[in-house]
Amino acid sequence: AQKITQTQPGMFVQEKEAVTLDCTYDTSDPSYGLFWYKQPSSGEMIFLIYQGSYDQQNATEGRYSLNFQKARKSANLVISASQLGDSAMYFCAMRDNTDKLIFGTGTRLQVFP
Amino acid sequence: EAGVAQSPRYKIIEKRQSVAFWCNPISGHATLYWYQQILGQGPKLLIQFQNNGVVDDSQLPKDRFSAERLKGVDSTLKIQPAKLEDSAVYLCASSFQTGNTIYFGEGSWLTVV
Numbered sequence: 202a203q204k205i206t207q208t209q210p211g212m213f214v215q216e217k218e219a220v221t222l223d224c225t226y227d228t229s230d231p232s233y234g235l236f237w238y239k240q241p242s243s244g245e246m247i248f249l250i251y252q253g254s255y256d257q258q259n260a261t262e263g264r265y266s267l268n269f270q271k272a273r274k275s276a277n278l279v280i281s282a283s284q285l286g287d288s289a290m291y292f293c294a295m296r297d298n299t300d301k302l303i304f305g306t307g308t309r310l311q312v313f314p
Numbered sequence: 315e316a317g318v319a320q321s322p323r324y325k326i327i328e329k330r331q332s333v334a335f336w337c338n339p340i341s342g343h344a345t346l347y348w349y350q351q352i353l354g355q356g357p358k359l360l361i362q363f364q365n366n367g368v369v370d371d372s373q374l375p376k377d378r379f380s381a382e383r384l385k386g387v388d389s390t391l392k393i394q395p396a397k398l399e400d401s402a403v404y405l406c407a408s409s410f411q412t413g414n415t416i417y418f419g420e421g422s423w424l425t426v427v
Contacts, residue, residue, distance in 0.1 A: 205356075236416070244403050246357070246418035292356055300345055300409070301370055302416055304356035 203228045205295050207305035214283045214312055221268070222278040222308045224293030234296040235276040237267065240307070241289040249291075252276060283312045316340065318419035320406050326425045332394035335422045339387070339408030345369075347416070348381055348391050349405040357405055363389065396426045 204227040214220035226235065237249040252260045252267045260267040268277040280287060293305045319338040327333050339346050344365050349357035360379065362370040365386035374381065378397070383389040393400055403421040 238418070244405075244421040244423065246405060246407070246421075248415055248417060251415055296416070299369065300364075301359060301362060302347065302407075303359065306356045 203230075203233075203295060203297050203301075203303055205293050205303055205305035207293055207308050209308045210306075211309045211311065214280075214310065216285060216312055216314050217282055219279060219281045220283055220310065222280070222291050222293075222310065224276045224278065224305060226274050226276060226293075226295050228274075228295065228297060230298050232298050235267070235269070236294040236296065236302070237265070237276075237278045238292045238294060239287075239289045240292060246292070250278070280310075285312050285314065288312045318406055318408055318417055320404075320419035320422050322422060323420065324423045324425075326427060327396055329398055329426050330395040332392065333396060333424060334393075335391045335404050335406075335424075337389045337391070337406030337419060339389075339406070340410075340417060343408035343410050343417075344386070345409045345411070345416075346383055346389050347405075347407040348389070349407065351403045351405055351421070353402070360391070360404075393424075396424075398426050400424060401426045 206225045233254045235252045239247045250262045250265045252269045259269050264281045266279045290307045292307045296302045346363040348360045351357040360374045361381045363383040366383050381391045405421045407416050407418040409416040
């Protein structure tokens with residue numbers, strides 16, 4: 202069965218520093234997609250970045266990059282130059298070949314001055 | 315383009331009462347999802363529609379939850395009768411087609427007292 206694991210309940214980072222949020226996944230399907238979402242206290246789930254299982258290069262979107270290591274089944278999110286507004290919950294999610302999107306338990310990121 | 319719209323934003327009801335949530339996906343998006351997110355947890359898929367057909371409702375508590383997507387556009391999620399453990403954020407999401415990004419609405423916060 203598909204599974205997403207986020208082992209860091211909480212992370213702290215100083216403003217302007219980089220931070221890595223961990224995500225590992227388990228699936229037997231060769232075709233899948235990996236997502237990262239940000240959820241501020243308002244509750245909205247904001248799409249950050251996407252990596253397809255067949256993508257050769259790691260995805261990047263502005264200050265966000267995804268460190269995709271297929272053999273290790275990991276898809277870590279790297280946020281560079283952290284800002285106070287980055288403080289939120291971050292969810293890793295996987296989409297399988299039936300379009301079902303399953304989520305991890307999330308990591309709460311706190312950025313301090 | 316307009317995002318996924320949800321209403322009401324907040325709802326407080328007593329146990330055993332009923333409640334309905336409405337979702338309008340992004341125009342042209344064929345796939346629509348309803349998720350339940352209990353405080354401190356990751357979202358859990360309740361039901362997935364492809365146009366007006368149900369793809370997956372395996373985790374929908376069918377004795378009290380129902381959902382429909384008439385005409386393959388808007389969707390309604392109903393809970394009747396509500397229980398205390400139904401207190402959660404109900405997130406609606408949509409995507410254009412397989413492999414595309416999934417976008418979420420702001421969520422509907424339900425408190426059952």
